[in-house]
Amino acid sequence: MGAEPVSALTTPVAGAEQRIESSIARHLAKHGLLVAPVVVGALALTMGADAAYAAVLALAIVIANFLVNAAVLGWAARVSTAVLMGVALGGYVVRLAAITGLAVAVRELTGVDFTVFCVVLIAAHLGLLVWELRSVSLSLAAPGLRGKEI
Amino acid sequence: MRNVVTLLAQTEGDVEGGLRAVGYGLAAIGPGIGIGYLVGNAVQAMARQPEAAGMVRTTMFLGIAFAEALALIGFVVTFL
Numbered sequence: 001m002g003a004e005p006v007s008a009l010t011t012p013v014a015g016a017e018q019r020i021e022s023s024i025a026r027h028l029a030k031h032g033l034l035v036a037p038v039v040v041g042a043l044a045l046t047m048g049a050d051a052a053y054a055a056v057l058a059l060a061i062v063i064a065n066f067l068v069n070a071a072v073l074g075w076a077a078r079v080s081t082a083v084l085m086g087v088a089l090g091g092y093v094v095r096l097a098a099i100t101g102l103a104v105a106v107r108e109l110t111g112v113d114f115t116v117f118c119v120v121l122i123a124a125h126l127g128l129l130v131w132e133l134r135s136v137s138l139s140l141a142a143p144g145l146r147g148k149e150i
Numbered sequence: 151m152r153n154v155v156t157l158l159a160q161t162e163g164d165v166e167g168g169l170r171a172v173g174y175g176l177a178a179i180g181p182g183i184g185i186g187y188l189v190g191n192a193v194q195a196m197a198r199q200p201e202a203a204g205m206v207r208t209t210m211f212l213g214i215a216f217a218e219a220l221a222l223i224g225f226v227v228t229f230l
Contacts, residue, residue, distance in 0.1 A: 013193075013207070014200030021211045066215065073211060081193045088189040088214060089182065096178060096221055103229065118226040125219050129212065136208055 013077040013084060021077075025070030027135065028128050032063045035127075043116065050113040057106055058120035062128065065095055170228045177224020184217040 036059050044052035069091060076087035103121075107114045192210040196203040 013196055014203040018204060020204055020207045024208065024211055065218075069214065070211065073207075073214075077207065081197065085189050085193055088210075089186055092182060092185050092214070092218060092221075096218070096225075099222070100174075100225060103225065107229065115230060118230055122219070122222055122226055125215070125222055129215050129219070133212065136212060140205060140208070 007080075010080055012079060013081055017078070019074055021070035021074045022067075024132060024136065025066045028066045028132050029063045031131050032059055032066075032124065032128055035059075035124075039120065039124075043120075047113065047116065050111055051116040053111060054106070054113045054117035055120045057112065058117045059124050061099060061102055062121060062124040065099065065125075066128070069095065174225055174228040177228065178221045181217040181221040184220070185214055188213045188217065 036056070039059065040052045040055045043055045072087055072091050073084065076084040103117070106112055106117055188210060192206050192213075195206045199206075
């Protein structure tokens with residue numbers, strides 16, 4: 001009558017109740033919403049309304065992608081490690097397909113500059129991540145410095 | 151003769167579109183492999199050292215997002 005064997009299919013990740021991914025994604029979204037008016041305004045002034053609409057769509061897709069990824073990974077961590085692995089890879093494929101579908105739809109739209117859309121998509125994704133890396137690395141290096149914020 | 155030229159031009163366009171799709175597919179393979187390695191090693195790390203799970207999940211999430219950026223770059227290069 002020993003302890004029950006640990007199963008990767010049923011054992012949640014340690015500390016799974018902490019919403020770590022969601023916290024990071026909310027932080028990313030907050031930064032994105034801070035930057036959005038500046039980017040959209042600058043593009044509207046320099047390149048016109050088509051570029052501004054494209055930037056709005058690209059920023060919305062990038063932020064939604066982060067939030068969905070965090071929500072799905074957080075849920076999977078609370079279920080089990082095996083589900084976490086499956087959801088991480090499956091989620092990548094599904095989200096990439098969704099982004100591709102949305103981008104193809106945006107390309108067909110009139111009144112949206114597709115080149116600006118693509119450039120803002122990449123720049124926002126990488127820019128927000130690099131920005132987030134600063135605060136995450138600070139939190140990991142000095143956990144007491146930033147309080148609860150990641 | 152005109153029909154042949156039209157057909158060739160159409161075929162060239164189709165081939166170019168197909169090649170773009172193949173290129174995008176190839177560009178998505180690398181990040182997929184990277185995410186597989188990343189998550190596999192993260193799960194292993196969490197199993198070996200559960201007290202570090204929070205830190206591992208943080209870096210895992212950011213790593214996935216960075217790997218995904220490669221696929222997005224492949225997508226942009228394909229479509230532009």
